[in-house]
Amino acid sequence: MRRRIPIIITFIVGTALIMAMFIPHTPFSSLDENLSVYFDIIAVFAFILGGGNLLRVHLEKIQKKKRDWQFSIVTVVGFLFMLIIGFFKVGGPPGLSGDFLAEGSWFRFMFEAVFNPLQATMFSLLAFFVASAAYRAFRAKTKEATILLIAAFIILVGRTPIGHYFTSWLPKQLDFLHVPTLASWIMGWPNTAGQRAIMIGIALGVIATSLRIILGIERPYLGAEK
Amino acid sequence: MRHKRCGWYFNSRILIFPVSILSLIFILGYCHFPEAQEETFDILLRSEETPAPPGPPAVHDTPYDSGESITIQWELSSDDGAGKNHVTGYDILRSETRDGEYQLISSVTKGVKEYVDTSTKDKVDYYYRVRARASEFFADSSPSEAVQSKQQWYNPERSNLLAIAVILSFFIILYISRAKRGKKLFIRRIAGLEAVDEAVGRATEMGKPILYVPGIQDLDDVQTVAGITILGSLAKTIAKYDTKLDVPVSRSMVLAAARETVKQSYLSAGRPDAYSDDIVHYVTDEQFGYVAFLDGTMVRNKPAACFYLGSFFAESLILAETGNSIGAIQVAGTAQPAQLPFFVAACDYTLIGEELFAASAYLSKEPRALGSLKGADAGKVIALMFIGLGVTLETLRVLTGSPAIAKASDFIIRLVSLRF
Amino acid sequence: MSVVEKLGNVDRRIIFLLIALAVIIPLVFNISFMEHPSPIVQTIFDKIESLPNGSKILLPFDYGPSTAPELEPMATAVTRHCCKKNHKMYIMALWPTGQAQALRVIEDVIEEEFPEKVYGTDYVHLGYKAGGYGLINTILADLKKMYTTDAEGTHIDEIGMMSDVQNLRDFAFICNFSAGFPGLKEWVQFAGDPGDIPVAGGTTAVSAPLLYPYYPRQMLGLMGGLKGAAEYEAALVHGYPEYEKVYQRAIAIMGPQAIAHLVIIIFIIIGNITFFIEKKRAKKSD
Numbered sequence: 012m013r014r015r016i017p018i019i020i021t022f023i024v025g026t027a028l029i030m031a032m033f034i035p036h037t038p039f040s041s042l043d044e045n046l047s048v049y050f051d052i053i054a055v056f057a058f059i060l061g062g063g064n065l066l067r068v069h070l071e072k073i074q075k076k077k078r079d080w081q082f083s084i085v086t087v088v089g090f091l092f093m094l095i096i097g098f099f100k101v102g103g104p105p106g107l108s109g110d111f112l113a114e115g116s117w118f119r120f121m122f123e124a125v126f127n128p129l130q131a132t133m134f135s136l137l138a139f140f141v142a143s144a145a146y147r148a149f150r151a152k153t154k155e156a157t158i159l160l161i162a163a164f165i166i167l168v169g170r171t172p173i174g175h176y177f178t179s180w181l182p183k184q185l186d187f188l189h190v191p192t193l194a195s196w197i198m199g200w201p202n203t204a205g206q207r208a209i210m211i212g213i214a215l216g217v218i219a220t221s222l223r224i225i226l227g228i229e230r231p232y233l234g235a236e237k
Numbered sequence: 238m239r240h241k242r243c244g245w246y247f248n249s250r251i252l253i254f255p256v257s258i259l260s261l262i263f264i265l266g267y268c269h270f271p272e273a274q275e276e277t278f279d280i281l282l283r284s285e286e287t288p289a290p291p292g293p294p295a296v297h298d299t300p301y302d303s304g305e306s307i308t309i310q311w312e313l314s315s316d317d318g319a320g321k322n323h324v325t326g327y328d329i330l331r332s333e334t335r336d337g338e339y340q341l342i343s344s345v346t347k348g349v350k351e352y353v354d355t356s357t358k359d360k361v362d363y364y365y366r367v368r369a370r371a372s373e374f375f376a377d378s379s380p381s382e383a384v385q386s387k388q389q390w391y392n393p394e395r396s397n398l399l400a401i402a403v404i405l406s407f408f409i410i411l412y413i414s415r416a417k418r419g420k421k422l423f424i425r426r427i428a429g430l431e432a433v434d435e436a437v438g439r440a441t442e443m444g445k446p447i448l449y450v451p452g453i454q455d456l457d458d459v460q461t462v463a464g465i466t467i468l469g470s471l472a473k474t475i476a477k478y479d480t481k482l483d484v485p486v487s488r489s490m491v492l493a494a495a496r497e498t499v500k501q502s503y504l505s506a507g508r509p510d511a512y513s514d515d516i517v518h519y520v521t522d523e524q525f526g527y528v529a530f531l532d533g534t535m536v537r538n539k540p541a542a543c544f545y546l547g548s549f550f551a552e553s554l555i556l557a558e559t560g561n562s563i564g565a566i567q568v569a570g571t572a573q574p575a576q577l578p579f580f581v582a583a584c585d586y587t588l589i590g591e592e593l594f595a596a597s598a599y600l601s602k603e604p605r606a607l608g609s610l611k612g613a614d615a616g617k618v619i620a621l622m623f624i625g626l627g628v629t630l631e632t633l634r635v636l637t638g639s640p641a642i643a644k645a646s647d648f649i650i651r652l653v654s655l656r657f
Numbered sequence: 658m659s660v661v662e663k664l665g666n667v668d669r670r671i672i673f674l675l676i677a678l679a680v681i682i683p684l685v686f687n688i689s690f691m692e693h694p695s696p697i698v699q700t701i702f703d704k705i706e707s708l709p710n711g712s713k714i715l716l717p718f719d720y721g722p723s724t725a726p727e728l729e730p731m732a733t734a735v736t737r738h739c740c741k742k743n744h745k746m747y748i749m750a751l752w753p754t755g756q757a758q759a760l761r762v763i764e765d766v767i768e769e770e771f772p773e774k775v776y777g778t779d780y781v782h783l784g785y786k787a788g789g790y791g792l793i794n795t796i797l798a799d800l801k802k803m804y805t806t807d808a809e810g811t812h813i814d815e816i817g818m819m820s821d822v823q824n825l826r827d828f829a830f831i832c833n834f835s836a837g838f839p840g841l842k843e844w845v846q847f848a849g850d851p852g853d854i855p856v857a858g859g860t861t862a863v864s865a866p867l868l869y870p871y872y873p874r875q876m877l878g879l880m881g882g883l884k885g886a887a888e889y890e891a892a893l894v895h896g897y898p899e900y901e902k903v904y905q906r907a908i909a910i911m912g913p914q915a916i917a918h919l920v921i922i923i924f925i926i927i928g929n930i931t932f933f934i935e936k937k938r939a940k941k942s943d
Contacts, residue, residue, distance in 0.1 A: 130722040
């Protein structure tokens with residue numbers, strides 16, 4: 012029974028949502044919207060579960076002085092500090108309903124002075140990793156790899172202002188060989204064709220997976236198969 | 238003197254009358270003339286500056302919707318884009334009685350000749366006027382016919398979508414039932430999934446943990462669901478090999494689902510003793526905070542195998558390159574086409590798009606799940622047929638310029654164009 | 658280890674160091690290049706330019722600090738352009754971090770460069786709302802159902818420019834800046850397509866290829882990464898020459914990006930040359 016009820020709920024809700032695509036009448040019309048709101052509400056409550064888990068795991072690590080337990084102190088202190096200054100709007104407008112990002116609030120200061128640079132730093136790692144991955148992966152080992160290499164080359168040059176100067180001397184009749192034009196062509200045609208093919212496959216995969224879930228063949232929300 | 242005085246007296250008497258009359262006129266004029274003058278001026282100005290009114294609005298209940306919506310269309314004022322060309326916009330006015338008071342409900346800019354009023358109540362009569370505005374001057378159209386909004390039970394604009402859904406579902410259910418009856422279904426080899434055992438074996442030999450990342454999206458993303466389903470199969474193998482598994486997650490709901498999945502897998506593998514709640518743990522919802530944690534974990538714990546199966550964004554390359562730097566065997570899979578090149582470049586095996594969704598069926602070898610894959614293939618055949626037909630017709634249209642082919646091509650485009 | 662082998666297996670830390678130098682040196686010496694807007698970016702500029710003054714434009718900020726270096730320059734340029742054209746700007750965010758990003762642009766562009774703009778009349782900041790594409794779906798039919806107040810808590814009915822906005826269909830144009838999900842793709846799928854509203858926007862260079870399939874039928878134009886932002890800035894400078902002397906951030910940062918691309922190209926060439934030499938040697942030894 013513990014398994015059957017969730018499967019029945021999944022089937023009913025899944026089928027109703029599919030029907031809602033074709034029936035604009037109430038109650039179907041607002042089903043998608045209302046369920047999205049319910050999802051958000053559940054997600055908010057689930058956050059307590061996540062936050063609780065984070066605290067439990069790291070406090071245990073500190074208590075038992077497990078490997079790298081010092082990092083856990085940073086995590087716990089950081090988590091509680093941000094939670095408190097955000098919740099109580101420290102330094103911001105009085106009252107709990109004000110804007111937590113208001114000018115002068117501690118939360119805003121932490122957001123701009125700590126969170127912003129940390130995020131930008133993590134994202135900027137991409138520039139370094141793109142270089143090392145390109146150096147390792149773009150080798151003309153096969154015919155396919157050579158085509159990939161040439162395409163990468165054109166895009167890399169074409170997506171910079173240098174690409175414009177590189178072939179700007181070409182006569183107008185040969186404009187199609189201009190590097191930025193070639194880069195745009197690769198992005199607009201072969202890339203789009205490939206993307207569309209992958210997207211069609213993905214869409215069909217999503218439909219098949221969704222049907223498996225609705226029909227109860229696949230039920231990860233219950234914890235693996237029967 | 239007297240004469241002079243009389244004379245003055247006489248003269249002043251003569252003057253008193255006209256001066257008094259003039260003063261009276263002046264006083265009266267002062268009080269009333271400016272207003273009269275302004276009124277006259279205003280009438281003159283209005284007649285010159287007042288724009289031509291728009292045509293009477295055509296109104297109808299917005300079709301195929303959930304009610305509470307009326308569409309209003311009107312002919313532009315002849316001073317909009319032509320004539321004096323000074324119309325700045327239109328006000329939409331509404332009343333529940335034809336000759337009642339009309340309330341302003343919205344304004345649109347010049348050149349616009351349609352407005353959808355979504356603030357109506359169903360089954361109530363409404364009348365509309367459209368007012369052309371030119372600075373402070375305006376002109377109203379005559380009122381529209383009465384109109385009511387109502388809900389519809391079927392949206393025929395989505396008939397093609399319904400047909401596609403029915404056909405696809407038919408094939409998927411057909412193949413599922415065939416598979417249930419024991420018919421053998423062929424499924425091609427997916428290298429990335431064949432490598433799962435190899436990766437687990439390697440981690441066991443090396444005595445190092447396995448890192449599993451189910452993406453950075455929540456449970457409402459099918460990719461996350463697929464990632465958790467694969468985790469279920471993988472956890473069973475890991476439990477058998479008695480290898481350490483680490484599943485840090487970035488969403489609380491994923492935490493609950495993944496934990497339950499791993500628990501069930503350890504139970505079905507007969508190793509409930511090896512299960513611990515700490516295998517699946519929450520890190521943060523924040524994308525790069527999560528990535529920082531994963532990178533740190535990889536560098537410190539040096540897992541022998543890393544699995545990235547779910548929905549990924551910019552972090553894909555950061556994770557894959559860090560995994561590569563520690564020499565881990567890496568299997569990735571996502572339905573985010575933009576991230577696939579990064580995974581392909583830096584991982585040992587990559588499940589491309591739909592392979593991620595096929596993975597759970599592939600690993601479980603469950604006949605009904607395999608049947609659904611076959612059904613999806615039927616959808617691919619149908620899509621290919623339409624693509625072939627469309628390309629052929631469009632090519633012929635360009636080559637021949639035939640109106641009949643153009644008509645057929647347009648029909649195909651209309652047939653497959655989905656309206657949401 | 659021979660020189661060829663060494664060049665074929667350059668330590669990643671050396672690559673990282675050279676990339677860092679390729680970025681830092683042009684930044685220090687202010688090396689930049691002229692940009693030329695491509696059609697896919699020019700269409701966005703032309704759309705904003707061609708809309709009648711005072712048109713309603715929705716600007717959703719769906720990114721966080723991590724991607725701000727790529728997306729903020731384009732958000733700045735588009736906002737600047739909207740201000741120049743006296744369009745009414747409706748700013749919102751589907752990402753929690755987007756609200757703060759929007760605030761930065763409001764303060765740096767609208768409040769500082771166009772102090773005559775009045776909040777509530779010329780622009781409004783609706784702030785962040787959870788719900789992702791579900792929210793887009795909802796506000797397509799009824800905006801005020803989800804947005805009862807602006808970002809500062811002022812009731813929506815007290816904001817003048819919100820009086821004639823019922824839903825997304827009331828906007829003449831949606832220009833989104835997004836770094837992922839929910840983002841431009843969702844704005845196209847859940848607002849542009851069903852509502853028949855012109856949608857365009859900018860995204861990170863990484864996500865740009867994913868959006869090309871929607872151009873030009875479903876998506877008016879696309880600014881892909883910093884390059885797209887620089888092209889928009891170039892279009893703005895071309896259309897409004899008074900900006901020639903104003904610092905254009907994306908154009909300025911494109912210098913380091915161009916040099917970094919060159920370094921990557923050089924490494925790819927080195928990698929391939931060593932690969933072929935080693936292949937030849939292996940053949941000989943066989």
